[in-house]
Each structure stands twice: as C-alpha cells, then as structure tokens.
Amino acid sequence: xxxxxxxxxxxxxxxxxxxxxxxxxxxxxxxxxxxxxxxxxxxxxxxxxxxxxxxxxxxxxxxxxxxxxxxxxxxxxxxxxxxxxxxxxxxxxxxxxxxxxxxxxxxxxxxxxxxxxxxxxxxxxxxxxxxxxxxxxxxxxxxxxxxxxxxxxxxxxxxxxxxxxxxxxxxxxxxxxxxxxxxxxxxxxxxxxxxxxxxxxxxxxxxxxxxxxxxxxxxxxxxxxxxxxxxxxxxxxxxxxxxxxxxxxxxxxxxxxxxxxxxxxxxxxxxxxxxxxxxxxxxxxxxxxxxxxxxxxxxxxxxxxxxxxxxxxxxxxxxxxxxxxxxxxxxxxxxxxxxxxxxxxxxxxxxxxxxxxxxxxxxxxxxxxxxxxxxxxxxxxxxxxxxxxxxxxxxxxxxxxxxxxxxxxxxxxxxxxxxxxxxxxxxxxxxxxxxxxxxxxxxxxxxxxxxxxxxxxxxxxxxxxxxxxxxx
Amino acid sequence: xxxxxxxxxxxxxxxxxxxxxxxxxxxxxxxxxxxxxxxxxxxxxxxxxxxxxxxxxxxxxxxxxxxxxxxxxxxxxxxxxxxxxxxxxxxxxxxxxxxxxxxxxxxxxxxxxxxxxxxxxxxxxxxxxxxxxxxxxxxxxxxxxxxxxxxxxxxxxxxxxxxxxxxxxxxxxxxxxxxxxxxxxxxxxxxxxxxxxxxxxxxxxxxxxxxxxxxxxxxxxxxxxxxxxxxxxxxxxxxxxxxxxxxxxxxxxxxxxxxxxxxxxxxxxxxxxxxxxxxxxxxxxxxxxxxxxxxxxxxxxxxxxxxxxxxxxxxxxxxxxxxxxxxxxxxxxxxxxxxxxxxxxxxxxxxxxxxxxxxxxxxxxxxxxxxxxxxxxxxxxxxxxxxxxxxxxxxxxxxxxxxxxxxxxxxxxxxxxxxxxxxxxxxxxxxxxxxxxxxxxxxxxxxxxxxxxxxxxxxxxxxxxxxxxxxxxxxxxxxxxxxxxxxxxxxxxxxxxxxxxxxxxxxxxxxxxxxxxxxxxxxx
Numbered sequence: 001x002x003x004x005x006x007x008x009x010x011x012x013x014x015x016x017x018x019x020x021x022x023x024x025x026x027x028x029x030x031x032x033x034x035x036x037x038x039x040x041x042x043x044x045x046x047x048x049x050x051x052x053x054x055x056x057x058x059x060x061x062x063x064x065x066x067x068x069x070x071x072x073x074x075x076x077x078x079x080x081x082x083x084x085x086x087x088x089x090x091x092x093x094x095x096x097x098x099x100x101x102x103x104x105x106x107x108x109x110x111x112x113x114x115x116x117x118x119x120x121x122x123x124x125x126x127x128x129x130x131x132x133x134x135x136x137x138x139x140x141x142x143x144x145x146x147x148x149x150x151x152x153x154x155x156x157x158x159x160x161x162x163x164x165x166x167x168x169x170x171x172x173x174x175x176x177x178x179x180x181x182x183x184x185x186x187x188x189x190x191x192x193x194x195x196x197x198x199x200x201x202x203x204x205x206x207x208x209x210x211x212x213x214x215x216x217x218x219x220x221x222x223x224x225x226x227x228x229x230x231x232x233x234x235x236x237x238x239x240x241x242x243x244x245x246x247x248x249x250x251x252x253x254x255x256x257x258x259x260x261x262x263x264x265x266x267x268x269x270x271x272x273x274x275x276x277x278x279x280x281x282x283x284x285x286x287x288x289x290x291x292x293x294x295x296x297x298x299x300x301x302x303x304x305x306x307x308x309x310x311x312x313x314x315x316x317x318x319x320x321x322x323x324x325x326x327x328x329x330x331x332x333x334x335x336x337x338x339x340x341x342x343x344x345x346x347x348x349x350x351x352x353x354x355x356x357x358x359x360x361x362x363x364x365x366x367x368x369x370x371x372x373x374x375x376x377x378x379x380x381x382x383x384x385x386x387x388x389x390x391x392x393x394x395x396x397x398x399x400x401x402x403x404x405x406x407x408x409x410x411x412x413x414x415x416x417x418x419x420x421x422x423x424x425x426x427x428x429x430x431x432x433x434x435x436x437x438x439x440x441x442x443x444x445x446x447x448x449x450x451x452x453x454x455x456x457x458x459x460x461x462x463x464x465x466x467x468x469x470x471x472x
Numbered sequence: 473x474x475x476x477x478x479x480x481x482x483x484x485x486x487x488x489x490x491x492x493x494x495x496x497x498x499x500x501x502x503x504x505x506x507x508x509x510x511x512x513x514x515x516x517x518x519x520x521x522x523x524x525x526x527x528x529x530x531x532x533x534x535x536x537x538x539x540x541x542x543x544x545x546x547x548x549x550x551x552x553x554x555x556x557x558x559x560x561x562x563x564x565x566x567x568x569x570x571x572x573x574x575x576x577x578x579x580x581x582x583x584x585x586x587x588x589x590x591x592x593x594x595x596x597x598x599x600x601x602x603x604x605x606x607x608x609x610x611x612x613x614x615x616x617x618x619x620x621x622x623x624x625x626x627x628x629x630x631x632x633x634x635x636x637x638x639x640x641x642x643x644x645x646x647x648x649x650x651x652x653x654x655x656x657x658x659x660x661x662x663x664x665x666x667x668x669x670x671x672x673x674x675x676x677x678x679x680x681x682x683x684x685x686x687x688x689x690x691x692x693x694x695x696x697x698x699x700x701x702x703x704x705x706x707x708x709x710x711x712x713x714x715x716x717x718x719x720x721x722x723x724x725x726x727x728x729x730x731x732x733x734x735x736x737x738x739x740x741x742x743x744x745x746x747x748x749x750x751x752x753x754x755x756x757x758x759x760x761x762x763x764x765x766x767x768x769x770x771x772x773x774x775x776x777x778x779x780x781x782x783x784x785x786x787x788x789x790x791x792x793x794x795x796x797x798x799x800x801x802x803x804x805x806x807x808x809x810x811x812x813x814x815x816x817x818x819x820x821x822x823x824x825x826x827x828x829x830x831x832x833x834x835x836x837x838x839x840x841x842x843x844x845x846x847x848x849x850x851x852x853x854x855x856x857x858x859x860x861x862x863x864x865x866x867x868x869x870x871x872x873x874x875x876x877x878x879x880x881x882x883x884x885x886x887x888x889x890x891x892x893x894x895x896x897x898x899x900x901x902x903x904x905x906x907x908x909x910x911x912x913x914x915x916x917x918x919x920x921x922x923x924x925x926x927x928x929x930x931x932x933x934x935x936x937x938x939x940x941x942x943x944x945x946x947x948x949x950x951x952x953x954x955x956x957x958x959x960x961x962x963x964x965x966x967x968x969x970x971x972x973x974x975x976x977x978x979x980x981x982x983x984x985x986x987x988x989x990x991x992x993x994x995x996x
Contacts, residue, residue: 017654025914026646033908040947041908042934045698045879051847052790053547055561057826060541069535079543096790132618132794132816139815143654148634165814168504213530298537298582300821302618322650323622328820329792334539355536387530419528443527456525 004124007285007309010237013203014315015147021318027100049082049093056081056092059334064347065354078342080333088340095329095336101320102313103130103305107332110339111291111305117345118271119280119289119307126285127310129317132302132327134243135161137290138206140306140316141239144288145204146171153191153205155183157390157426157440159213159241162206173428174202180381182217183207185226192234205236209278211244211386214426214442218248218385224278231286240278243292243304244386246352248274249360252382255368264364268356271349285309293335295387296355303327303335359387359446366445369453373461377468387446391420393439399467406437409467418459491610494777494801497722500688501807502633508810534569534579542566542578544826546834549842564834566825574832581825587812588805589616589797590824596831597783597797600840605772605781607799612777615805615812617796618819620728623782624691625651626811627724630780630804631689632657639677639690641669643882643915643931645698645726648691660687661917666873668694668702671711678719689722694770696729696878699915699933703733703877706768713773721778725770728784728796729878731844733766734852737859737874767877777801785827787879788847793823851879851937858936858944865948869955870932879937883909885930885955895930898958905957907950909934 011019029043058079066074082092089106102108112128115121131137138161146152148170154162156175166173177187188205195201207227209219219227231238248269258264267273279289285308292304304327306316320326339348366389367382378391399405410422423440424431448456498506548560566578575581575592588594598614601607617623624647632638634656640648642661652659663673669692681687692712694704704712716723771781777800784796798808812818831840855875862872862881870883887894899911912931932951939947 017656020653021650024646024650026910029908029910036906039903039906039908040939040943040950042936042939042947043908043910044938045910045933045935046938047787047791047879048938051850053549053843054790055545055547057542057544059539059543062538062540066538067535068538068540073540075540096792098786098791132820135814136816161814164810168508170504294584295532295536298539298821299532299584299817300582302817302820319654321621322647322654323625324618324816325621325794326792328618328794328823329790330822330826331820334542334822351538358533358536387532414524417524419524419526421528442530444530445527447529447531447533448525448527452525456527459525460527 007123007125013145018144018315021315024321046098052096064343065350078337080337095333101317104332107336115307119277122283123285125310127313128305128307129313130326131304131306132324133304134290134292137306140319141288151202153202154428157214175428181223182212182219185230189230206239208241215390216383216388238287240287240289243295246296247359248385252367265357270353301331303331362445366453369457373457377464387444389443391441395439412463416459416463418456494609505630531584537582540568549839562834564829575829581821587809589818593824593828601799605769608775609777611802613802613805614797614799616819617798618794618816619796620782620784621647623798624648627780631722640917641692643699644917646914659917667708668697668704671715675715691724693726700882701873701875701880723779725779725781728787731788732851733877734855795819795823854936857941861944861948866952879935881934883932887930891930901957902954905950905954907947
C-alpha cells in the first residue's frame, strides 16, 4: 500500500498566541518519571487516587441497535472499577486523575479507530484530540488562527452559538450565500477573489456540511469537492462542524407511498453509505473536523473529538490544558466502555442505524404533515439528514410590503401556542432591519412528541393564515 | 432554565437582617463584557407553557439516549474511630426517566441544559457556600464550572482584555499564567512572604500604577497556595481585602485547597494523633465548632461583592470530574453563564448528577463533612511526616515555608551567585540521585521565560500528596545529597553516580544538616 502524503504546513496561519502555546512545563516532567520508575517524583501536584471516593461506576445500556421506546428494552450492564483495568479500558482511577489535554487513551483510541474506519484520512500525520462538545471545539478551532480584527467566512444562516462566540472576540463574520445544498462555491470563490485588502484576507471558513443548522441543507459529494477546491485555491482552512453527520436519513418518501416501515427504512445509510465528509477528501490537511457525541449518544455527556493534522491537534491539546483540561472522566469512561467493550465498532454502527431510523421516521411524518397543512403557505427543501426544517414563508402581497411583519408572525405563533425559531436569530449580520424581515423560520422535529406534530403544524397554519393566503 | 439564584431574603445571614446589595463593578468590566448580552436565541425558548408545542429546540429526544441507568459505588465516609470496621460502601443510582429523590432524572442530566449547571447540583453548592462562608451581601449565587483552570480564564476575561495587566502573586499557578499569555494580559507580580501576597506591596503597586489602563482585578490562591504552600491568616485576608476596596479591584479567589487545611504541625508520625489534633470544621445545622476552624475565606469577608470565588472538586473528590462552582454577585454570574453558553455549555451532566446525588442524598451534608474531615486528617499526616523528614535531612540546606494547608512545600536553596547556571545542574543531579521536584521557574510571574536570573536563590516545589509516605525519607535524603554535591564539588558529574546511591561528600559528615526547621520569607 503506497504511503500517504504528509499534510501541508499551515502553521504560518496560526495566530500569535497559538505559536506561543506549548507543552506545560510541569506536565513535561512526566517524561523523566516514565523513563526511570525508580525516580521518586515529588513534582506533580496530583492528589492520591486513594482519596477518590468512587470505587466503580456503571451503567445499564441498551443493547446495540435496540430501540429504547420498546416496552422492554434488551440491555446490558457495564462498569468501570477502580484499580481494575481490563485489556482495553483503564481503571476508574485513571479516568478520574489529572491527565493531559489529549484525552484518556482508551477513549481517544476508539475515536481514532472510528475516524479511520469512516473517513480514512488521506494524509498520514492526522491525529485526534478530545473536546467537551462542538461549541467548545469551535472556540478552540477559531483560536488556532484568529485574533481580534480577523474575518470568519460563514454560511448566510448559521449556528447562533458560533455567532455569539466570535463577536466578543472582535472577529468579523462574512456571510456567503447558500442554496438548497448549503454554501455556494462560486459565491465563496467570488468573495475571496474580490477581497480588496490582502492583509485582512479571511483564512478560515466555517460550515456545517450535513443537516446544516438552521437550513437543514446537506452538501452532496460533488458540492463538497467544489467547496474544497475553492478552499485550496485561496488557501483557506475549513472548520467542518459535523454533529449531524451520522443522522443521514436517505430520501423522504410520502407515507402514502410506502407504508411498511421495514420497507421504508431498509436503505438507511448506516456507516457504509454516508456521504463522504470533507475530512475524507482532505488531501492537504486543511480541514479541522469537529465530531460530537451530543446527537448520537447524549448531549449531557459533553464530549466529542477533533480531527486534524497532528501539529494542529497538539496546539488544541495545549489549549485544553489551560482551559477545560479534558471532558469529564465519567463521560469518557462510560463512552469508552460502551464503545470499546460493550458495543464495539459493530455495535456502535448498529446504534447509529437505529438512531437514523428514529430520525427518519420523524422526518417522514413531519414532512407529510407540513406538506398537507402548509401547502401554499410555505416552501421548504426536504432534509435528507438531521433534525431541522427551514421554512420560507410565502407572504402575500400586502404582508410582504410591511416592515416588521415577521415580528407579527412570531407573535401570532405564540398566540397559537406553537414555537419555532425566527430566521433572524441565525443571521451573522445581527438583527438589522433587513434581516428581521427575512421570511424564514426553523422547525425542529427531534424533540416534540410525534403525536403532537399534527396539532403543532395545524396551529402554525392558523398562525400564518392572515399573512399568506392570497388576497382575492 | 433560570440560573440558580435565590433571593437575598432566603440567604440572609444569622441575624435575619436584610443584607446590602453588592457594589456594581460593571464600571470595571472590559468594554466587550459590558455589551455582552444574554443569548437572544435562548430567550426564544422562554418558558414554554404546557400548551406550547416546542418545535424550536434543536435537541434530541431522550428516546435516543441509550443510557438507561447510571450507578456508582462510593466509599461511605466513617470517622477514624470506626476504623475497626472494614470500610463500607454505598450505591447510588440515577434512573432514566424518574426524578431521583433530590436529583434530576438521568434523561434530564443527559439533555442540553442551561449554562448555569444542573439545578440540584447548584442548589446544594449554594446551601453549602451559605453554611461555610455566609456571604455578607445580597444577590449572590453559584454556577457550575468545569474546574478552576477554565474558571480562571473566564473570570479574568470579565476584567482584563488584551494589553491589560492582572495583579498576581509573584509565584503562582502556571495554568493561570498560560491563560494570561493566551489572552495577552500581562501578569503584574506582587511580593509575597510566608503568608502569601503582601498587602503593602499590593498597595504600593496600585498607588504607583501609571499604565495606560487602570488595574481592575487581582488573582490569588489564599490557602495552600500553589506553589509556595502559604496560607493567609485572617488578618492578612482582611488587609488584602481593604487594599482591594481602596483601589476598586475585583478579587479572583482561587481556592481549590481550602478544605485541605491542616491541624497544627506535630512531629508525631501517627495518623491517630493527626486526627485527634485535627478538630476541623464540624458543621451541623450551620454551627461551626471552633476546635480548629477553617481560616475564613475572602468571600466571607466580602461586604462589597468584589470576590469571585472559584471552588473545585478536583482535590476534594477527584480531578477529572471536571466539576467545580463559582460564587459571585448574580449580575456577574449572568455574564459567566453567557460565557459558558458559548464555550463548554456546562460541565458533564453525568458528573454533576453523580455529585449531586452523592452530596444531596447518599452522603448528605454529614457524610460530606466527614469525608472532608478524613481528607484533612490524611493530608495533615502527610504534611507531618514530610516536614519531619525535611527537618531531619535537608533543614540546613534549605529554607522552607511550613504549610498549613494543601499539598505543597516550597524550598529556597542558596546555590551561590549564579543561580540561573546552577539550577539546571541541581535538577540534573537530583535526577541522577533519583528524585524530582518542580523547579520554581514555571511558577514565576515576572520573567518572560520565568527565570529569576537576578536572584541567587533557587526554588523547588515538593508535592507530598501522591507519593507513598514511605518514600518521603529516601526522596529527601537524595535531595540533600544532590544539593551538597552541587555546592561542594566543583567537578560534580564525577561525584554523582546514576545509581541512586550518591557519594556522600565530606560536607554531610561535617554535620551541616541541622534538625532545626528554617522559617523563611519568600522575597528576592
């Protein structure tokens, strides 16, 4: 097998602060101890594990691929115990002690193996580092390259926490137009080509290529290649924020057409038929990929991982060591035990298929109901992944001329007891007058009970009625 | 979910009289924090009534969480008098969808939450902070943090932006110094003595400050300081607080070793003696038993709402729980919550849930206090043995501060006129003799590379928490050998074998080692 190329060196794009980040001098004392265990080290300010009062932690977890909604759920018990490591998993005391900013080895080993299986990066010197979820990961990725005054390229509608993070950092946001697949490559190219001041040229572009928040758009493989080519042309680093990657759902089919669930859902992509990620086509090593367990295990675990060239993940490790340190040891322990032993890679993939099934069912039901109740009132692209439906309100003539009409619509929705998110919340330009009246809103079909979908959408239809029906 | 703040009436102190509001420090916030707004997005979520169908939240349904139950087996804290009985354990369980008696359901703990933290976790910590510190102003609260390293960065960012200066102890926690480098905030070193930060030095620096932007905040570790092991007396804390008020400074009180305060030093080796002497905080229904009370925190002296107190479970439960809490005026917690929501969101729900269950239910306040008493006894014992060994083997060679809290002992060694040259040789010799300690350089706030090149003194920080107590004596013997080797032999490499049985130069035999402990001041 031919060896893979080395990544391109993008370290000249690092911010000043990133260039200064290095290994903690105290953590680097560790290497002396490991070399010679007869050295007595009083260097590390670590508490003794005998003072940790946790003897073991355990969990009852569903068998891989089993639906939790079944009346009796096939389950198994897992546990991690103090001073009782297994072949693959450290003892609990290791998960509870100070470590480095890369993560507990069995956890990082799993996500590394998983990343190799799914994305098989094209360059040889890639590595992983832990994060406490993608919001944390995003701040780390930005901090690698940016300081006050820099410009971040984003989708014209984007993830609010990202907007709120960068603004106080003094970072400007430059939106790029989207279509039904997400960021438009020619628009990105145009922005970079016509940027008039080379010294402030943006170096970083942020995107959510699968089930984008808020538009629900998913980039095809061809689109990903086109975006990547533009990034290469302008030497951009891409932050690939991909928490919904595994929630790819296949195409929607109206319930009327194929009623048998086993038939409808036999072609879920699983792991083997996912649209390839930007990481998997990244020959240069310019993609910083953010993965999270939030939507595929649970948000409260607060753990994920970042994949990038090692000289970059090292910097993130050092940044972790001066901030969060690592995700909680309990979270890493449960995830590690689940992935490395209870489920393994095969079980993990079964779980992902089951999760896809649940989201596909919701998507299909929700789209069916929207198409029937909201005909003529909204238009939308049917999502092929994730949890969001991005509705464009078809304002009638009088409504479309009225300033503040979207505010009225939102109030009408509240009066009708249905809550969606107004589009302006997702605008990188902030709440300018122009943005406030863009006729968009985001619905999430992930959380409300499926049995409430029809009531919710009929309420929405009622709320939109005065603003959308054609004046005869 | 609203942040965890109870009203001033609910947290008024023992007098029952209404407490004054805190002083408004927003005039010393950095400009970016003054305009820092609550998430507009999150305000859309509002407080949905039962008739509201929420299609807004982009959150997964608990039916997708495959974790059905969480359990932990924990040690039951017993007093040493019960030591005859074998240590018992207790189980705690968090169920998926049912509330867990004082703690939320596992589904809630595994779901997205507010940037203030899990309610039952914060509620306990607020009650506990009330008991221990009894804050003297109204409208304070607590929020969750994922440990003090993260909390420091966030607290500092309220008051310091790029180009500003932060007052710090001359020797301090390297994690904080790294954080300042990343934020382009300049550390401004304040002199220290055996009790920690020197209030006169602090006052002088502030009075003479002529920098382009005002000084707004100070950062210190007042108990079991890292690296010096110094603990401020009550009187010292009062003086520091007075200076902070005089110069309108916010105080970031980083206090992870607060509950590791020792009984007075005893040369006795026995654990039982250490326990007997360690009267300790014996809290039951809010009354402090004054046997050996904890030194009051800066928070407890804080009448104006200047203190942002950082507490952590790292040294009192376990480090990698990544859980702690921040106590401050509520309007400051609002800002910190916003910072959480654009970074970590909140600490792990699993960790918060387990801690909440443990403290609220499995152990309760009584068990928690017993656990802390046991920790204090353990650390007191370790300190006692370590200091005894220091006195036996290195006393004449070093000056040191007798620690009354924490896990560090700080030694000053005179290595002749060129310390910068001698220090690396000392470290190398120590390694060859088979002992390592942390050199002082990474803790030094003033130097760019951390080197204290103008001083003839070198510093070492020894941590006595982790290594087996039986190894204290060999370690300190080896340190003595290394120091003597550096001092006495010009041709030191040949005098030192890499076999951990260093040649003992004549100097040792001349009785240079005296058992009398040296009380030191830490100044250049």
